[in-house]
Every structure is written in C-alpha cells, then in structure tokens.
Amino acid sequence: MHRRTGRLPATATAQQVRVLLSRMMRLLVTALDTGPWWRRDRWDPVEEPRIPLREHEPMGRYAVHFDAISTGWLRLAIQWHCKVGLDTGMLTWSTVHRRTAAIRVFDTFLVGQNVPGPHLAVDAAGVRRLMLDFLGYVRAKSVTRGPRAGQRLSPASLQKTAGDLEAFYAFMTENKDDAAATLTDPGWSQLGPEHTRFYRRGELGSKPRPRLEGQIIDDEAMSKVMAGLGLLGTPVEEGGFGDEQAMRITMLMALLGRRVSEICMLDPDPLLPLSSTGLKALQPGEDPQTQAPVAKLHYQQTKIDGGPDTVLVDAEVVTIIHAQQQWAARHFAEYGAPGKIPKYLFLAAMKNRNGDRPYSSLTLRNLLTRLAERLDIRDGAGRLVDFNRTHRFRHTVATGLLNAGVPLHVVQRHLGHLTPTMTMTYAQTLQSTAEAEFLRYRKITASAENIDIDPRDLYDMLELDRRSDRILPNGWCLLPPRQTCTKGNACLTCDKFATDASFLPELQAQQDRTAELIDQRRTAFLARTGEQMGEENIWLAGRRQEHDALGRVIVTLEQTRLADGTVQAVRGAGVTARTDPITENQENKH
Structure with a gap:
C-alpha cells in the first residue's frame, strides 16, 4: 500500500x-502439526474440529490459552x-474455560514457592501449608475489571477458584499412574490422599446465597427499557x-426471563404448538397482557443437565419469533452461502456464511449499555441501570411471578431449574424485601396516632394471622386472632x-x-322529602366521621410517611405500584 499510495494503512x-x-x-x-491436538498451547474449536463440544456450546467461539x-x-x-474431561463428558467447554482460569491463578502463586514438582511438597503437612497459603493469596486478590474493580474477590469467586484447583488435583490423584505415563512425569505418581482434598469443612466458607438486592429492575426502569427498545432496531441514519x-432478543428476555445464551441459541423454528389448532400470533388491537399461553418455546438447556427445556409463551412472543424468522430468512438469503440452512434463529452478523454462529451475547450487552446511557435509565436510588448484566431480566421476571402468587413449582419449571432450591432464593429474597419495605413506613391508627407496637412485632402478627378478614383494602386489622369483628365496615372508627x-x-x-356518596345521598334526600338532610342524621354523622378520619390520616401520612421521618416514596420488590400515585400527587401539589 505504501508503494502504491505513499501512505501507510490506517490503524x-x-x-x-x-x-x-x-x-x-x-x-x-494446525494443518501441519501431526502431534496430539491437546498438547497445543492454544485450543480454538473454530480452527480445530477434533475438540469435543456439545451441539450447542455458548462458549464455542472462544479459545482457551494454555500458554499463559x-x-x-x-x-x-x-x-x-481437560482433554480427558471433554472426551468423557465430565467437563464442558465452558467449564474448561473456568478451570483453566483457576489454574492460571495457581500458576502465578507458585512463582517463587520452590515446589519440588506435581506433588507440591515432601509430606502431607507441607501440602497443607502450601494450600492454606494459596487460599490467603486468593483472598487478597482484587478484581481487575468491571464495576467491582479494585475490590476483593467475592466469596463465590474464591470458592470457584479454590474448588476448581481441588477438583483438578482430585482427578490427577485418581488417575496418577495414567498421568505419570502419558505426561512422562513420574512426579504425578507421588500424589497421595493429601492431594484429593485440600480444605476442611468451613475453610472456604458456606455456599453463598445469591444476592438479589439491587438486581431487580423496578417498574419505572423497565417501562423505559421497553419503551426505548425501538431504538435498537431503528436504522442508524x-x-x-x-x-x-x-431488539427482539431483549424483548424475549424481558418477557420470559430466559438466560441470554438460551435466547441467542434458539433453533430456527423453536415454537411447538399446544394444541391441534396450531400457533396464534398477536392480532392487531389485542392487548398482550390478556393473552393466555398459545405455544411452547424450546430452548437450549446448556446450564443444567436434565433441566426443563421448554417454556409456555403467549401470542406476543409468537409474534416476535415470527418477525425474527422473516428477518433471518431475508438476511441469510442475501449474505448466506447457497444451499446452507442456518443453525440458529438469531444469527451472528459477520463471518457467518454457513449460519452456524449464533448472535453474540457480548454484542448485545454492549448495545444495552449504550441504550441505557442514551436513555439515562436509572433505578430508584438514581444509579444508572447496568443492563449489560442481562441476568437482571431473569431476576425481575422470577420475582414478578412469585409476587403475583404463581406457585413455586410452576416458577421452577418456567425458569428451567432442576430443583426448587434455586427458585427458593427468589422467594426468600422476595419475603425479606417485602418485610424491609413494610418496616420503612410509619404506621398510624384510625385517629392518626402512632401505633404503640414494635414494627417488627406488628409484621409478625400480620403474617402469623393471614386471615381474609384481617386483609383490608386500605390497611390492616390488628384484632387478636380469636376475636371476631363487631364493627362491620366501620374500620375508620376502630x-x-x-x-x-x-x-x-x-x-x-x-x-x-x-364525599361523593354524601353529596348523592343528600341530593336524593332533598328530592324525596323537599328538605335538607340534617347534620344530626345518623347515617350522615357516620359518614362525616369517616370522611374526617380519612382526612386526618391522609394529612398525617403526607407529612411523615417513612419510619425515619422522611417523605421519600420508594418502590421495592414485593411491593406493587402503590407509590406511583403518591409521588405524582406530591409533585402536583408542589
């Protein structure tokens, strides 16, 4: 280029x-190397077809670098x-990435340790000391990138790193003779019982429960996302x-709570009819919120072996799938290789003439981050919503289903969980968040006075006595369980x-x-009798008393709403959209 134009190429x-x-x-x-493929320093499934992969592998386009x-x-x-694990199905390609990362950390730790070889130390006590030192080394490491950059590794990351190293050495100990022969290193034959388990119970900490606080997309942010999704599909010009x-992938994640890999790797025709009537798309003018399931969506269950791989979907989802099928057919007809049939519904845009590459989840995360920045989507605390963590859509859907009263085992199947253990995490988080939200607000009586009961005791009382006659549309009834109400509907005087x-x-x-009822009844009384209803009227006096009580309660709550004396209205998981009108009314008054 320099000879032809006198200029160097652009960067x-x-x-x-x-x-x-x-x-x-x-x-x-690769073509000239006649040795075993697994001895190469770089494993790339795209370049080496002998690497065993699952039919649908989310990490199938990413190489593993052993030269590090x-x-x-x-x-x-x-x-x-890793080679034996892939051959036997003991490891997946995704697990190979994670295990190799753990070994890289261990390799960095070994620098300067003067270990004698694969057996690590001359005796069991030496192995124990070395592995405790490694645990301290990992605990002291900091996150190098992302929103937690500079912070210490999370307990989950610590467990994964130490656990992967322990699993690797357990395998090598079990197969030490084969390892010594295959790798021509007699040091592996010196492994003993001390290499099968490095850490004792409790040393890696208990299995951390996933923290969902701050992971739920609130209604306001979700509304902005759904309203702004059109920008993803709008032409650049x-x-x-x-x-x-x-745009369509994000819509499906928001509607179904599926993992991003499950949507990106959908088959070209993933819909299964529920009945002989076939599939029904959303018709013009129909409300998506009123549609019952009309089909099942089959997805690639790559996370949990034996887990569910279908989910019920409504006509809105069917419409989205049909729109993507039409787009994919046009796109592949123009850019695909003649005679080839695409493997996926959502197609990678480049280097994909055979249609065997799914849409990249990394591309999606980058676009969602840019979308959030453009729309300035923020959560209730004013923080920019980090939409490149697409699992937040899944957390939001799961919490919404449980909040709507959907049974736990149904939510479990919808999420594709094999056991209810993970699903229970959402249920437990939902209840603890609901309690925290309950405790936020100042509680008053019908006379607008503070309740002389500890808020936590009050919450326990209401939860232990969840009878239908204790659940009121405008508050709670604190009548003891064995007593019956004699007030009728006169709650505001009780x-x-x-x-x-x-x-x-x-x-x-x-x-x-x-107020409207009082006006109506007084007007009707005047028309019927020709006289005004007097204030001494028993019915009118009762209604006046209720109206005045409501006024006192409302004024008190508007002046001091929260338990800490502030008036901020905040919505959280487990709480419906009650705070919207509060905020709107307050803004209108100002």
Whole structure:
C-alpha cells in the first residue's frame, strides 16, 4: 500500500490485516502439526474440529490459552485433564474455560514457592501449608475489571477458584499412574490422599446465597427499557442502533426471563404448538397482557443437565419469533452461502456464511449499555441501570411471578431449574424485601396516632394471622386472632385499624368516594322529602366521621410517611405500584 499510495494503512486496517495473517498462520500450523491436538498451547474449536463440544456450546467461539501458564508440568497436566474431561463428558467447554482460569491463578502463586514438582511438597503437612497459603493469596486478590474493580474477590469467586484447583488435583490423584505415563512425569505418581482434598469443612466458607438486592429492575426502569427498545432496531441514519435482532432478543428476555445464551441459541423454528389448532400470533388491537399461553418455546438447556427445556409463551412472543424468522430468512438469503440452512434463529452478523454462529451475547450487552446511557435509565436510588448484566431480566421476571402468587413449582419449571432450591432464593429474597419495605413506613391508627407496637412485632402478627378478614383494602386489622369483628365496615372508627403511606392512593380514593356518596345521598334526600338532610342524621354523622378520619390520616401520612421521618416514596420488590400515585400527587401539589 505504501508503494502504491505513499501512505501507510490506517490503524484499523493494519489491525484487521494482522488478525487475518495470524489466523492464517494458526490454520497452517494446525494443518501441519501431526502431534496430539491437546498438547497445543492454544485450543480454538473454530480452527480445530477434533475438540469435543456439545451441539450447542455458548462458549464455542472462544479459545482457551494454555500458554499463559508458565509452569511446564502444570500446563501439560491441565491440558490432559481437560482433554480427558471433554472426551468423557465430565467437563464442558465452558467449564474448561473456568478451570483453566483457576489454574492460571495457581500458576502465578507458585512463582517463587520452590515446589519440588506435581506433588507440591515432601509430606502431607507441607501440602497443607502450601494450600492454606494459596487460599490467603486468593483472598487478597482484587478484581481487575468491571464495576467491582479494585475490590476483593467475592466469596463465590474464591470458592470457584479454590474448588476448581481441588477438583483438578482430585482427578490427577485418581488417575496418577495414567498421568505419570502419558505426561512422562513420574512426579504425578507421588500424589497421595493429601492431594484429593485440600480444605476442611468451613475453610472456604458456606455456599453463598445469591444476592438479589439491587438486581431487580423496578417498574419505572423497565417501562423505559421497553419503551426505548425501538431504538435498537431503528436504522442508524434515523438515530438508532440498527440492530433488530438485539431488539427482539431483549424483548424475549424481558418477557420470559430466559438466560441470554438460551435466547441467542434458539433453533430456527423453536415454537411447538399446544394444541391441534396450531400457533396464534398477536392480532392487531389485542392487548398482550390478556393473552393466555398459545405455544411452547424450546430452548437450549446448556446450564443444567436434565433441566426443563421448554417454556409456555403467549401470542406476543409468537409474534416476535415470527418477525425474527422473516428477518433471518431475508438476511441469510442475501449474505448466506447457497444451499446452507442456518443453525440458529438469531444469527451472528459477520463471518457467518454457513449460519452456524449464533448472535453474540457480548454484542448485545454492549448495545444495552449504550441504550441505557442514551436513555439515562436509572433505578430508584438514581444509579444508572447496568443492563449489560442481562441476568437482571431473569431476576425481575422470577420475582414478578412469585409476587403475583404463581406457585413455586410452576416458577421452577418456567425458569428451567432442576430443583426448587434455586427458585427458593427468589422467594426468600422476595419475603425479606417485602418485610424491609413494610418496616420503612410509619404506621398510624384510625385517629392518626402512632401505633404503640414494635414494627417488627406488628409484621409478625400480620403474617402469623393471614386471615381474609384481617386483609383490608386500605390497611390492616390488628384484632387478636380469636376475636371476631363487631364493627362491620366501620374500620375508620376502630382502634384496631392500622395503615401506612403505601395505602395513600386507596385512602385518598376512599375519601373522594365518601364525599361523593354524601353529596348523592343528600341530593336524593332533598328530592324525596323537599328538605335538607340534617347534620344530626345518623347515617350522615357516620359518614362525616369517616370522611374526617380519612382526612386526618391522609394529612398525617403526607407529612411523615417513612419510619425515619422522611417523605421519600420508594418502590421495592414485593411491593406493587402503590407509590406511583403518591409521588405524582406530591409533585402536583408542589
């Protein structure tokens, strides 16, 4: 190029040429290498077809780099371990990535440790000391990238790193004679019982329960996302991102709570009819919220062996799938190789003439991050919602289903969980968040006075006595369980009535209805008798008393809503959209 034009190529062009030449060189090396494929320092399923993979492998386009492991005997051993694991099905390609990452950490730790070889130490006590030192080394490590950069590794990351190393050595101990022969290293034959389990019960900590606090997308943020999804599919020249596939993938994640890999790797025709009537798409004018399931969606269950791989879907989802099928057919007809049939519904945009590459989850996460920045989508605390963590859609759907009263075992099947253990995490988080939200609000009586009961005791009382006659549309009834109500509907004149600011919309609506009822009855009384209804009228006096009580309660709650004396209205998981009218009314008054 310099000879022809007198200029050097642009940086991007030069980079593309380097990438192309590097790939060509690797392909040439692969073709000429007659040795075992597993001894290569770089494993790339795209370049080496002998690497055993599942039919649908989420990490199938990503290479594993063993050359980052500097200790020779360790590098060769992890290669052999991964090769045997893939051959036998004991390991998946995704697990190979994770296990190799753990060995890289161990390799860095070994620098300067002067270990004698694969057996690590001359006796069991030495192995024990070394592995405790490694545990301390991992605990002291910091996250190098992402939102937690600079912080210590999470307990889950610590367990994965130490656990993967322990699993590797347990395998090598069980197969020590084969390892010594295959790797031509007699050091592996010296492994003993001390190498099968490095850590005692409790030393790695208990299995951390997934933390869902802050992972639920609130209603306001979700509404902005759904309203702004059109930008993903809008052409670039019109101010959008020009990616219809990203728009539809995000819609399916938000509606179904499926993992991003499960959506990206859908079959070209993933819909199964529920009945002989076939599939029904959403018709013009139909409300998506009123549609019952009309089909089943088959997805690739790559996370849990033996887990469910279908989910019920409604006509809105069927419509989205049909739209993507039409787009994919047009796209592949223009850019695909003649005679080829695409393997996936959502197609990678580049290097995909055979249609065997699914849409990249990394591309989607980058687009969602840019979308959130453009729309300035923020959560209730004012923080920018990090939508590149697409699992938040799954957390949100799961919590919403449980909040709507869907039985646990049904939610378990919907999420594709093999056991209810993981599903219970959502249920437990939902209940603890609901309790925290209950405790936020100041509780008052019908006379607008503070309740002389500890809020936690009050919450326990209400939960232990969940009778239908204790659940009120505008608060709670604190009548003891063995007593019956003699007040009828006169809750606002009863000292057992309690409420808080989360019921403000209901209380305000009740006050308005009471005022309207008084006007209607007084007008009817005047028409029938020709006289005004006197204030001494028993019915009117009762309604006036209720109206005045509502006024006092509303004024008190508007002045001090929360237990800490502030008036901020915040929505959380397990709480319906009651706080929207509170906020809107407050803004209108100002």
